[in-house]
Structures are given as structure tokens and as C-alpha cells.
Amino acid sequence: MTLVNRKLIKLNNRGVRNVSTFGSVVGGSMTFIKKLTASSSATLSFVDGASDVVLDDTYKEYIITFKDIHAGTNQVSFTFNLSVDTGSNYNVAKTTTYARAYHYENDTATAIGYHTSSDLAQGTGEQILFNGAMSTDNDHCLAGYIHLFNPSSTTFVKHFVSRIVAVSDQDYNYDALIAGYANSTSAVDAVRFKMSDGNIDAGDICLYGIK
Numbered sequence: 001m002t003l004v005n006r007k008l009i010k011l012n013n014r015g016v017r018n019v020s021t022f023g024s025v026v027g028g029s030m031t032f033i034k035k036l037t038a039s040s041s042a043t044l045s046f047v048d049g050a051s052d053v054v055l056d057d058t059y060k061e062y063i064i065t066f067k068d069i070h071a072g073t074n075q076v077s078f079t080f081n082l083s084v085d086t087g088s089n090y091n092v093a094k095t096t097t098y099a100r101a102y103h104y105e106n107d108t109a110t111a112i113g114y115h116t117s118s119d120l121a122q123g124t125g126e127q128i129l130f131n132g133a134m135s136t137d138n139d140h141c142l143a144g145y146i147h148l149f150n151p152s153s154t155t156f157v158k159h160f161v162s163r164i165v166a167v168s169d170q171d172y173n174y175d176a177l178i179a180g181y182a183n184s185t186s187a188v189d190a191v192r193f194k195m196s197d198g199n200i201d202a203g204d205i206c207l208y209g210i211k
Contacts (some may be wrong), residue, residue, distance in 0.1 A: 030063065033207040038200040040072055046207050047087045049196040055189055057152040059209030064191065065207055067165070069142040071134035073198025074169050078134060078142055079126035082151075082158070082182050083190035091124040091191045097116065098128065098181030104172040115176075123184060128192070129162055130176060134195070135169035142166035144176075151188035158182040 034053050036044045046064070048055035055062065069078060081090035098118035103110045118128045130142055144164035151158050162178040182188055193205060 002201075003021065018162045019141070022118060027209055028054055029057070031209045033209055035116050035207075036205045038069070038205070040199045040201055043192050043194045044200060045087060045190060045192040047083075049086065053207065054188070055151060055191070055207070056210060058152045060209060061210040062148045062151065063208045063210065064146045064148070064205060065208070066142060066144050069203035069205075070140070070201045071136055071142075071195055071198065072201035073118050073195065074134070074136045075132060076134050076198055076199075077128045077132045077196040078127075078130040078164070078166075078193070079128050079196060080146065080193050081126050081192060082188050083192070084184055084186035084188055085190075087190040087192070090190070092188065093122045093124050093183045094120045094127055094180055095122055095183060096120045096127055096178060098131075098176065100131070100174065100176045102168070102172045102174045104170070106171070109172070118178075120180070126196070127180070127197075129177065129178060130164050130166050130174065133168035133170065134194070135167060136201070137167075137169070140167040140169075146191075148188075148191070151182075154185055154187055157184065158188050 027121045036043055046053045046055055080094040083090045084092060096119045098115045100115050101112035120127055142164060146160055146162040149159045159181045164176040166174045168174050
């Protein structure tokens with residue numbers, strides 16, 4: 001090994017040691033804002049200015065996490081929608097893509113691909129995050145996140161990315177990646193979550209801001 005190569009390795013190692021947190025890599029720190037805990041809840045919502053929720057230009061990015069989301073009804077979808085009038089209406093036009101993969105516990109079937117029936121093309125209805133197969137089994141649940149970019153912008157559309165993992169009612173692992181944008185130049189100031197039918201039986205949904 002040459003002297004130059006040894007010096008380059010030392011410099012690279014020093015650079016890695018100086019990155020103290022993952023936050024310093026992406027350029028900002030994550031701040032906890034609010035936790036919602038479901039208890040047979042028809043909907044759960046974050047509305048700017050209500051119940052200590054901040055969803056405005058305080059942060060340019062927001063992350064919403066889902067932990068142990070349990071359905072009150074079998075074979076339902078977990079969905080979300082956005083509002084530009086502090087929750088009076090959840091009907092923002094969205095264009096999205098939806099890709100999924102699954103694998104049965106008994107190893108009888110696997111698949112990966114685009115799921116056309118779960119996307120939207122300028123749709124104002126609910127965006128599906130987990131499609132149609134949630135389970136009421138006691139040990140089954142859903143987890144994941146949505147990353148929402150600059151929702152308070154009055155110039156640009158509002159991009160978002162979501163990743164969901166869950167156990168279906170037929171005992172298979174389900175992994176979904178959803179990406180899209182809210183096609184509005186009005187500030188998005190509320191986000192709502194619900195099942196396609198029945199209640200959110202249990203689970204936590206947490207809101208974080210990123211500087």
C-alpha cells in the first residue's frame with residue numbers, strides 16, 4: 001500500500017468518526033411534537049394549532065410514525081388524507097404510486113410489483129397505505145411511517161413518501177412503498193388517518209418535525 005493510500009484511509013476513517021448522529025448526516029434534528037393513541041378510534045388527526053399540534057412552516061419536513069396499529073375490523077385498509085382548511089375537509093387532490101411485496105408464513109406464495117388499484121390519479125379520496133387485508137388477530141399489527149415535505153408551501157406541490165409493513169389476515173408479511181404528491185399550492189395543515197371500515201382499535205401515531 002502506498003503512502004498516499006494510507007493517508008486517504010486515515011482521512012476517511014476520521015470523517016466517519018466525526019459523524020456523531022444520523023441526524024447530522026441528513027442535515028437536521030428530529031423534534032417530537034405529538035402522540036395520538038388509538039382506542040377504538042374512528043379517525044386520528046393532526047391539525048395545526050389544535051391540541052398542541054404544529055404542522056406549519058416551523059419545520060420544512062415532518063415524519064409521522066405508526067406503531068402497533070391494530071384494526072377493529074378484519075380485511076380493511078389503513079388510509080390517510082390531507083386538508084388545507086384545518087380539517088374542515090379532507091379532500092386534497094393526490095397523485096401517487098403504490099408498490100408492494102408479500103411472503104406467506106407457510107412459504108406457499110411470494111410476489112412483488114405495482115398495485116394499480118391502490119394508487120390515485122388526481123384523486124381526492126383516501127390514499128391507501130395498507131391495502132385491504134388488515135387482521136384482527138390479537139398479535140397482528142401494522143407499522144411504518146410517512147415523510148411529508150414542506151407542507152406549508154404556498155408555491156409548490158407537497159411530496160410525501162410512506163413505507164408500511166404489516167401482517168395480513170391470511171398470515172403473510174406485507175411490505176408497501178407509497179409515494180406521491182398533494183397537487184395543491186395551498187398549505188397543508190392537517191392529516192387524518194382511518195380504516196376503510198370500522199375503527200383503529202389500538203396503536204400509536206406520532207408526529208415529528210425536522211429542522
